Amino acid sequence: MDALTLLLLSVMTAATPLLLAALGELITEKSGVLNLGVEGMMIVGAVCAFAVSVSTGNAAAGIAAGAVAGAAMALIFGFLTLTMLANQVATGLALTIFGIGLSALIGKGYVGIAVAPLAKLHIPLLSDIPLLGPILFGQDALVYLSLLSVLAVYWFMKRTRAGLVLRAVGDSHEAAHAIGYSVIRIRYLAVLFGGAMAGLAGAYLSLAYTPLWAENMTAGRGWIALALVVFSTWRPGRLLAGAYLFGGITILQLHAQSAGWGVPSQIMSMLPYLATILVLVIISGDRAKIRLNAPACLGKVFHPAQ
Amino acid sequence: MIRLESKGEPSRLFSYLSPVLAMVLTVGTGALLFELMGKPAGPSLYAYFIQPFTTLYGASELGVKATPLILIGLGLSVGFRANVWNIGAEGQLTLGAIAGGALALAFYEVETPLLLPAMMIAGVLGGMAWAAIPAFLRVKFNANEILVSLMLTYVALLLLSYLVHGPLRDPDGFNFPESRLFHDSATMPTLISGTRLHWGAVLAVLAAGAIWLMLSRSMLGFQLKILGDAPRAARFAGYREPKLVWFSLLLSGGLAGLAGALEVSGTVGQLIPTISPGYGFTAIIVAFLGRLHPVGVVIGGLTMALTYIGGETAQIEIGLPAAVTGLFQGVLLFYLLACDVLINYRLRFGRRLAIG
Numbered sequence: 001m002d003a004l005t006l007l008l009l010s011v012m013t014a015a016t017p018l019l020l021a022a023l024g025e026l027i028t029e030k031s032g033v034l035n036l037g038v039e040g041m042m043i044v045g046a047v048c049a050f051a052v053s054v055s056t057g058n059a060a061a062g063i064a065a066g067a068v069a070g071a072a073m074a075l076i077f078g079f080l081t082l083t084m085l086a087n088q089v090a091t092g093l094a095l096t097i098f099g100i101g102l103s104a105l106i107g108k109g110y111v112g113i114a115v116a117p118l119a120k121l122h123i124p125l126l127s128d129i130p131l132l133g134p135i136l137f138g139q140d141a142l143v144y145l146s147l148l149s150v151l152a153v154y155w156f157m158k159r160t161r162a163g164l165v166l167r168a169v170g171d172s173h174e175a176a177h178a179i180g181y182s183v184i185r186i187r188y189l190a191v192l193f194g195g196a197m198a199g200l201a202g203a204y205l206s207l208a209y210t211p212l213w214a215e216n217m218t219a220g221r222g223w224i225a226l227a228l229v230v231f232s233t234w235r236p237g238r239l240l241a242g243a244y245l246f247g248g249i250t251i252l253q254l255h256a257q258s259a260g261w262g263v264p265s266q267i268m269s270m271l272p273y274l275a276t277i278l279v280l281v282i283i284s285g286d287r288a289k290i291r292l293n294a295p296a297c298l299g300k301v302f303h304p305a306q
Numbered sequence: 307m308i309r310l311e312s313k314g315e316p317s318r319l320f321s322y323l324s325p326v327l328a329m330v331l332t333v334g335t336g337a338l339l340f341e342l343m344g345k346p347a348g349p350s351l352y353a354y355f356i357q358p359f360t361t362l363y364g365a366s367e368l369g370v371k372a373t374p375l376i377l378i379g380l381g382l383s384v385g386f387r388a389n390v391w392n393i394g395a396e397g398q399l400t401l402g403a404i405a406g407g408a409l410a411l412a413f414y415e416v417e418t419p420l421l422l423p424a425m426m427i428a429g430v431l432g433g434m435a436w437a438a439i440p441a442f443l444r445v446k447f448n449a450n451e452i453l454v455s456l457m458l459t460y461v462a463l464l465l466l467s468y469l470v471h472g473p474l475r476d477p478d479g480f481n482f483p484e485s486r487l488f489h490d491s492a493t494m495p496t497l498i499s500g501t502r503l504h505w506g507a508v509l510a511v512l513a514a515g516a517i518w519l520m521l522s523r524s525m526l527g528f529q530l531k532i533l534g535d536a537p538r539a540a541r542f543a544g545y546r547e548p549k550l551v552w553f554s555l556l557l558s559g560g561l562a563g564l565a566g567a568l569e570v571s572g573t574v575g576q577l578i579p580t581i582s583p584g585y586g587f588t589a590i591i592v593a594f595l596g597r598l599h600p601v602g603v604v605i606g607g608l609t610m611a612l613t614y615i616g617g618e619t620a621q622i623e624i625g626l627p628a629a630v631t632g633l634f635q636g637v638l639l640f641y642l643l644a645c646d647v648l649i650n651y652r653l654r655f656g657r658r659l660a661i662g
Binding site: 036040076080083084085086087089090091093094095097098099100101102103104105108215219220223224226227230264266267269270273274276277280281284285287290303 | 312
């Protein structure tokens, strides 16, 4: 494989976990719920996927475990914010603190073990086409899943009745409640989907991106995913672009480090975080656009009896 | 199925009872967790909650760890009242540590009583400068301060790592990523000899008093409360939101920076890659546990300090992993948030129970 193909492949690998987690959060936020616990759900997903993968020797079981673990974390969040009407910001932060602690506890016995990276598709001839072959026909299952999810989420929100209901709940929970939709049940489903996707993102990190378990291995990717949702102005197509842009920045700084441009590695490592801030500033400055696209009830507590 | 019934007006009783209830539930969960991990609950809980107090050193460590938690928690609680979510206190603490530490190293072996106060001021300014970034970006560009301040935490930790690996590394330190040990004039004196409890603890108590005065007696404190409780009313009353955002972030950043400067001069004694075991994040729990009230924050800070010390003792005595501390902290905040529902609502379980 030539250098350009390798570069593009690594960009896709870096973008995939961001894309998975951000798509889940996009649906959660569209229902009017702000879950800041993406980092916590992602890291618990990562450790559970790794642990199950190691003990069963089955990567598919690991991926499923990651998604289930992420959804279980999201269930805690849902119970506290939707049933017990707790503050969403505080609960999301609690979920992250809890998740980092829990993952370190679960992962204690798995530090230093390596698994074989997630198998990549290989179709004779097609996968061997120069440049495009490996990119189109030589990826692992989760990369394809992340791209399919973009289409699915787009179609769901724009073309289905359920998607319309979801957006209605997010834009005016009182109106949706008044015409008979169960706001709480719909939000629970959206929160669980967000958790499962964050769990998948974690599974991708510990099974494919760096096939091992290390404490704090998500390194803020959950928070970057949250920023990407704002960047996308809650639209799946722009989310895809944003995730790949960030994948590109991540890989660029890694290459710059190994090329030894004389810039200290720590300074280069700051790039994705600084880029996140820059992107937030550019998008959020356009208040009209944010107001047009942001779910109007984002972060607001809903109590049907009020 | 749980249904919630409004109480009409908030219950003062449950506002005080809820943190106590949450702590009892957390201890109960801890006991269960210890049993599940095959450690007997009794000795584990003893190691976690009682043993630290059996020696003077252990008890004084409570003050050592509570000092930064109280300082940061005070600042955060002011912002949280006004719905200004500074989540990046860990980064502001780190910048305070860098600013204070760099000053100590710049005046290495200069013996003067002015150095310590100068280091503290540098720490405050460092923390304020770091918090000014999310304040400016929120006021000017509407950028979410939660995400900006959090991203800056990662940047601050990388900056510290760069400095101790490079410019500020001890020239005689065999290439270890550490600065020189601070000399006497740059070291915060201890309150009780033989312990690590330093004068920072006094500063934390004074800060709590000052914040209490500010919140209860000044117009600014009132405006912050209104902005958080009723943003529309605040706008009609003509309160300037940008001013309050700036104030909340600079205050919490400055206090976090002070905590950082105190950590390096009092507790650590040099710059190392990790200054704080997550005080900036734990202080968020401290603020909520303390009901966003200065006196409560002091109590909350002491409580959360106990989870750190208990975690360390339990690690040594019964071989529990260090991560248990973070787990307990998260669980405590979960219970607290759940119990807080009782301030405004009554719980009703299912239809049949409600009738019977």
